[in-house]
Structures are given as structure tokens and as C-alpha cells.
Amino acid sequence: AQSVTQPDIHITVSEGASLExxxxxxxxxxxxLFWYVQSPGQGLQLLLKYFSGDTLVQGIKxxxxxxxxxxxxxxxxxxxVHWSDAAEYFCAVGAGTASKLTFxxxxxxxxxx
Amino acid sequence: xxxxxxxxxxxxxxxxQEARLRCSPMKGHSHVYWYRQLPEEGLKFMVYLQxxxxxxxxxxxxxRFSAEFPKEGPSILRIQQVVRGDSAAYFCASSPPSGAGYxxxxxxxxxxx
Numbered sequence: 001a002q003s004v005t006q007p008d009i010h011i012t013v014s015e016g017a018s019l020e021x022x023x024x025x026x027x028x029x030x031x032x033l034f035w036y037v038q039s040p041g042q043g044l045q046l047l048l049k050y051f052s053g054d055t056l057v058q059g060i061k062x063x064x065x066x067x068x069x070x071x072x073x074x075x076x077x078x079x080x081v082h083w084s085d086a087a088e089y090f091c092a093v094g095a096g097t098a099s100k101l102t103f104x105x106x107x108x109x110x111x112x113x
Numbered sequence: 114x115x116x117x118x119x120x121x122x123x124x125x126x127x128x129x130q131e132a133r134l135r136c137s138p139m140k141g142h143s144h145v146y147w148y149r150q151l152p153e154e155g156l157k158f159m160v161y162l163q164x165x166x167x168x169x170x171x172x173x174x175x176x177r178f179s180a181e182f183p184k185e186g187p188s189i190l191r192i193q194q195v196v197r198g199d200s201a202a203y204f205c206a207s208s209p210p211s212g213a214g215y216x217x218x219x220x221x222x223x224x225x226x
Contacts, residue, residue: 043219043220044156045217098144098211100169100172105154105155
């Protein structure tokens with residue numbers, strides 16, 4: 001069975017600081033990996049996705065993620081965080097682009113000014 | 114091109130009543146997915162439908178919950194005889210037949226009193 005672990009429930013960073021959110025997955029085949037962001041009371045917005053190819057994936061809003069098969073990880077990074085990045089971030093894994101996704105429990109990001 | 118439309122945004126039901134949640138997919142999207150998000154948790158897959166077919170309902174509770182996606186009209190998630198534990202945010206997502214990932218709606222927040 002597939003699963004996703006986001007070990008950090010809550011992270012606080014200062015505006016302008018770098019950010020790394022961790023995601024580990026368990027999946028028997030080649031995974032399709034996603035990062036979503038959710039603002040309070042809102043739906044989920046896709047930040048980036050990895051299917052194949054270059055293991056460093058660029059997304060929207062200056063985010064990037066690196067797929068490391070040997071570590072079963074897909075960590076999300078941003079060089080310089082903005083106050084507007086405060087939100088909840090979810091990592092997800094699926095069997096394809098039109099299949100059910102398994103989500104992690106999320107990491108809540110707080111940004112201090 | 115409107116996104117995935119969910120209504121109502123907020124729904125309050127008394128215990129024992131029925132809840133009907135509607136999801137209109139993006140234009141050209143024929144695949145619909147329903148997820149449930151309990152407070153402080155990630156999203157859990159419920160059901161995957163194509164027009165007039167349930168493809169995967171492995172995440173649906175066995176009783177009281179049903180879903181449909183008719184040939185015409187929105188997809189409906191129906192919860193009969195709601196209980197307090199059904200209080201959650203219910204998200205719908207849609208994707209085109211080719212896959213290529215999917216788009217989430219803003220969700221329906223169900224409160225059972």
C-alpha cells in the first residue's frame with residue numbers, strides 16, 4: 001500500500017529565510033509525486049509534480065522539489081520565503097495522473113516578519 | 114474557463130438528515146474524484162468516477178455514503194443519516210480523459226449539529 005509521511009507538523013521560518021519541507025513516500029512502483037498548498041478555508045493548489053525525467057522539479061511561486069529514489073523522498077524547497085507563503089503544504093503520491101492520490105498529513109508553515 | 118465548482122461552500126445538517134454535495138468538473142474533464150479532509154488531517158481518497166461509472170470506491174464508507182456522476186449534470190456525493198463524525202471538508206477534483214493531473218475545487222464544509 002502506498003503511504004506518505006510528512007514528519008514536520010509545524011514549521012516556523014523568518015521571512016527571507018530558506019525553507020525545506022520533508023516528504024517520504026512508500027510506493028511499490030514508479031511514483032507520481034505532487035506538492036499542494038492549501039490556504040485556510042481554501043482548496044488545494046498544485047505547486048509542482050514529478051512523473052519522470054529530471055529529478056529536480058520547478059514549480060510555481062519559486063518552489064522546487066527534488067526526487068531522491070534511494071531515500072524515497074520528495075522534499076520541497078524555497079530559497080527565500082515570503083510572508084504570503086504561510087499555509088499548509090501537502091505531499092501526495094499516486095499511480096498516475098488520473099488515479100487516486102494518497103496524501104501526507106500536511107506541514108503547517110508559519111512565517112515570521 | 115471556470116474551475117471545479119463545488120456547492121454549497123458550507124452545509125449544516127442535523128444528525129440524521131441527508132447531505133448532498135455537488136461538484137461540477139472543469140469543462141472537458143470527465144473524471145471526478147472525491148476526498149474528505151477531517152480537521153487537522155490530510156485528504157483521504159473516497160471515490161473516483163467517470164461519467165455514469167464508479168471506477169474506484171475503495172475509500173468510501175460502506176454505509177450511508179454514495180456517489181454518482183450522471184451523463185448530464187454535476188457529480189453528487191450523498192451522505193444519508195449524517196452523524197457528527199461526518200463533519201469535515203469534502204473536496205472534489207476533476208481531470209481530463211488524458212490524465213495530466215487534476216484540479217481541486219474549493220470544497221464543501223459540512224457541519225453536523
